[in-house]
Amino acid sequence: GAVVSQHPSWVICKSGTSVKIECRSLDFQATTMFWYRQFPKQSLMLMATSNEGSKATYEQGVEKDKFLINHASLTLSTLTVTSAHPEDSSFYICSARDWAGVGYGYTFGSGTRLTVV
Amino acid sequence: DQQVKQNSPSLSVQEGRISILNCDYTNSMFDYFLWYKKYPAEGPTFLISISSIKDKNEDGRFTVFLNKSAKHLSLHIVPSQPGDSAVYFCAASAAGNQFYFGTGTSLTVIP
Numbered sequence: 001g002a003v004v005s006q007h008p009s010w011v012i013c014k015s016g017t018s019v020k021i022e023c024r025s026l027d028f029q030a031t032t033m034f035w036y037r038q039f040p041k042q043s044l045m046l047m048a049t050s051n052e053g054s055k056a057t058y059e060q061g062v063e064k065d066k067f068l069i070n071h072a073s074l075t076l077s078t079l080t081v082t083s084a085h086p087e088d089s090s091f092y093i094c095s096a097r098d099w100a101g102v103g104y105g106y107t108f109g110s111g112t113r114l115t116v117v
Numbered sequence: 118d119q120q121v122k123q124n125s126p127s128l129s130v131q132e133g134r135i136s137i138l139n140c141d142y143t144n145s146m147f148d149y150f151l152w153y154k155k156y157p158a159e160g161p162t163f164l165i166s167i168s169s170i171k172d173k174n175e176d177g178r179f180t181v182f183l184n185k186s187a188k189h190l191s192l193h194i195v196p197s198q199p200g201d202s203a204v205y206f207c208a209a210s211a212a213g214n215q216f217y218f219g220t221g222t223s224l225t226v227i228p
Binding site for chain 1: 119121151153159161163206208210213214215216217218219220221
């Protein structure tokens with residue numbers, strides 16, 4: 001089946017530094033990838049929709065200059081948290097969408113636990 | 118505005134019995150639904166999906182039921198096993214766009 005590799009699975013960084021998270025579709029091409037964020041005991045919330053070769057579409061309230069998304073190829077999207085602060089500590093998950101012939105298929109990455117100290 | 122709601126934050130079930138997790142949605146344009154489970158500090162594990170052209174989909178111990186008129190989705194796990202203990206999320210999508218997630222139901226299966 002379709003596999004999405006998300007890396008790293010966890011990262012600890014100092015306040016003020018930047019962290020890059022990769023989301024890679026291993027055996028299919030994903031023209032669209034979604035980035036979600038989950039706070040403790042809350043639902044996943046969509047941050048942005050990433051389309052290959054174009055600018056990401058950010059949800060309301062998400063700072064596009066802080067959360068940089070790049071989708072340069074059909075198999076890779078990256079999320080860079082710039083100038084990280086402790087309030088950015090969260091669980092980040094990507095999801096890749098592909099056309100399965102009769103409908104869309106969605107595959108989730110394994111998530112990245114970011115802790116900013 | 119929460120378009121997908123899971124009104125039960127937790128559920129406890131005896132091993133071997135049926136677990137029923139419920140989900141309600143408000144957007145009639147949703148045409149694709151899925152359930153996944155999540156362990157702490159891990160990504161979600163896809164369980165089962167259903168499109169709006171169906172009202173039931175079964176995969177092993179997991180069955181998802183869709184009632185479009187009531188905008189209600191449910192997941193049945195039979196028989197429940199201790200390893201099923203996790204947080205279960207339902208999610209809905211419209212026309213291939215992003216998913217909207219419920220807030221989750223924590224299932225505990227008691228041995």
